[in-house]
Amino acid sequence: MTAARKERQAPPLAVRSATLRFGGVTALDDVSIEVREDELLAIIGPNGAGKTSFLNVTAGFYRPQQGCVELIGQDVTGLRVDQIARRGLARTFQGTHLFGG
Ligand SMILES: Nc1ncnc2c1ncn2[C@@H]1O[C@H](COP(=O)(O)OP(=O)(O)O)[C@@H](O)[C@H]1O
Numbered sequence: 001m002t003a004a005r006k007e008r009q010a011p012p013l014a015v016r017s018a019t020l021r022f023g024g025v026t027a028l029d030d031v032s033i034e035v036r037e038d039e040l041l042a043i044i045g046p047n048g049a050g051k052t053s054f055l056n057v058t059a060g061f062y063r064p065q066q067g068c069v070e071l072i073g074q075d076v077t078g079l080r081v082d083q084i085a086r087r088g089l090a091r092t093f094q095g096t097h098l099f100g101g
């Protein structure tokens with residue numbers, strides 16, 4: 001399959017088999033998702049389930065020990081947050097507040 005064809009068929013966002021550990025704590029254990037065009041996906045789970053860790057891996061704040069993040073079929077795992085943002089993926093934060101100044 002050509003790269004252009006692969007890109008046309010690829011979902012806008014995919015996370016494949018992401019595993020993230022903090023020392024002995026496994027925050028994400030082989031997690032995969034695909035988000036298709038025009039799809040809205042919600043992630044729910046109890047406190048400590050790994051929702052924030054998952055978003056941080058997806059947006060590049062954390063690098064998973066295993067697995068990858070793909071934007072339109074391109075592997076962006078390990079890119080800086082700003083490089084990922086330039087490719088169109090950004091996250092918002094749960095705790096919002098004004099700058100001190
Ligand atoms: N920066 C961190 N250092 C160490 N452990 C963390 C860190 N962030 C999250 N964890 C641990 O990873 C697990 C998942 O946490 P988190 O992603 O914050 O869950 P959620 O957002 O679903 O409440 C928890 O056990 C949490 O204590």
Ligand SMILES: [Mg+2]
Nearest residue numbers: 048051052053
């Ligand atoms: Mg959270």
